[in-house]
Amino acid sequence: MSFHISQRFIDELLEEDCPYMDLTVEALGIGCEPGRLTCHPKAACVVAGVEVAARLLESSGCRVACEAASGDRLEAGQVFLRAEGSAGAIHRSLKIAQNVMEYSSGIATRAAGMLESARKANPHVQLAVTRKHFPGTKRLSLAAAQAGGAIAHRLGLSDSLLVFDQHRVFTGGLDGFAARMSECRKAFPEQKLGAEVATPEDALLLARAGIDSIQCERFTCADLEETVRGVKAVNAAVQVLAAGGVTGENAAAVAATGVDVLVTTWAYFGKPADIKMVVSA
Numbered sequence: 293m294s295f296h297i298s299q300r301f302i303d304e305l306l307e308e309d310c311p312y313m314d315l316t317v318e319a320l321g322i323g324c325e326p327g328r329l330t331c332h333p334k335a336a337c338v339v340a341g342v343e344v345a346a347r348l349l350e351s352s353g354c355r356v357a358c359e360a361a362s363g364d365r366l367e368a369g370q371v372f373l374r375a376e377g378s379a380g381a382i383h384r385s386l387k388i389a390q391n392v393m394e395y396s397s398g399i400a401t402r403a404a405g406m407l408e409s410a411r412k413a414n415p416h417v418q419l420a421v422t423r424k425h426f427p428g429t430k431r432l433s434l435a436a437a438q439a440g441g442a443i444a445h446r447l448g449l450s451d452s453l454l455v456f457d458q459h460r461v462f463t464g465g466l467d468g469f470a471a472r473m474s475e476c477r478k479a480f481p482e483q484k485l486g487a488e489v490a491t492p493e494d495a496l497l498l499a500r501a502g503i504d505s506i507q508c509e510r511f512t513c514a515d516l517e518e519t520v521r522g523v524k525a526v527n528a529a530v531q532v533l534a535a536g537g538v539t540g541e542n543a544a545a546v547a548a549t550g551v552d553v554l555v556t557t558w559a560y561f562g563k564p565a566d567i568k569m570v571v572s573a
Contacts, residue, residue, distance in 0.1 A: 295435040302347050309388045314380065323380030327573055329354070331373040331390075332366075333397065334566040338404040339366050340439035341396030341432065342373060345389035353381035362439040363400065382571060390569050395429075396436035397565035402558065403440025406540040410547035410554055417547040417554060420445035420533070424557040437559055445555050453480060454507070455487040466494055470501040488535070492519045499526040507555065510536035516549035524550075 317323050329349070333339065340362040349356050354377030366372055375382065407419045419442045425433035434444050446452050453476060455469055463469045469487065476485055486505035489495045492515050495506045499522070508519055511534065520532050534546050535555035546554055 295431075295438060297344055297347070297431055297435070299347075299351075301431060302344070302351055305388050305392070306348060306351060306385060310384050314383055317380050317383050323378060325379040325573060327377065327379045327382050327571055329373075329375040329382050329386065329572075330371050330570045331393070332369050332371045332568050332570075334568055335368050337366060337397050337565045338400040338440050339364055339372060339393065339397050339565075340400035340436040341393040344396075344432070344435075345373060345393050346375075348385040348389045348392070349375045349377070349382070352385040353377050354385070362396070362435070363441075365404075379573075386569055386571070390567055392432060393567045394564035396432055396439070397567065398562055399433060399436035399559050400440035401565060402540060402562055403437045403442040406543045406554075406556070406559060407441045409540065410543040413544040414547035414550065417551065418443055419543075420553050420555050421559055422446070422535075422555060422557045423448060425560050433560055440559065442559065445553075453483050453485045455485075457488070457490075466497060470497060473501055473503065486531075486533075491515075492522060495519045495532075496522050496526065499523045499530050502527075503530060505531040505533060507533040507535050508551070513545055513549050516546065516551055520550040 339360055342358055342360060342362045346356045346358050354375040356373065356375045358373050360366060360372035403419060403421065410417050410419060421434065421437040421442045422445045446454065460466060460469045463472055473485060484504040486507060487498055487503055488507040488509050489498065490509055495508060498506055506523060508516060511519065516534055523530050523532055531552045533553040533555050534549070534551045538546055538554050538556040539558040543554060
């Protein structure tokens, strides 16, 4: 898996948890004692955040060996990261490295399970995670979802054209937006144009107007099937996305309607994985 994480971000994570000194290590006088660290999951999971954890440990002065990468499926007890260094170096980065891996592995495991379920019903469907992650966690959340096999729905407002009802209140509604579509394309000719809709009828209107992708918000499965058939009959190249309330529990049913993409926030929120950090002298 390839996902850029800057050294500045790594340093900020370390400084947030230990801005000056580790008072406990200093009080015990153990900072220079040599130590070892091994990491393993307590239950089977798709591990993520491994590379960030390794860099956190390395930036604290540890020597690190990774035996798995983000996106790998691990069994309970399977050691995937080892580190050696001073007790001070290990303790400075231990908890933040654990937090990164536990939250990331939770997201990756949920995303992987959701995608696996969906593709049993629709082998070609994609799983896309939204930008509705907890603020400040974009890098870690997107990297974790990617490790689980998902793609990013939108990286932010600057990377895609997606028109919502909140935009259309300024364009004279759906019909007014449809009339402005050519203007949107002229403004950013290299970008695909997408829009969210609330009914199958709205989807067909935009398909006939030449939209590139249609995001169906909280459609029933019956309405999604109708929309997919209607839109593809107009233009088979138009992408149909299902959004709103798509979870691990209903992913297979929604995918079976024939949509191209499942858009979800569900993978972000849930219990973190449990990563055991074993320290020895």
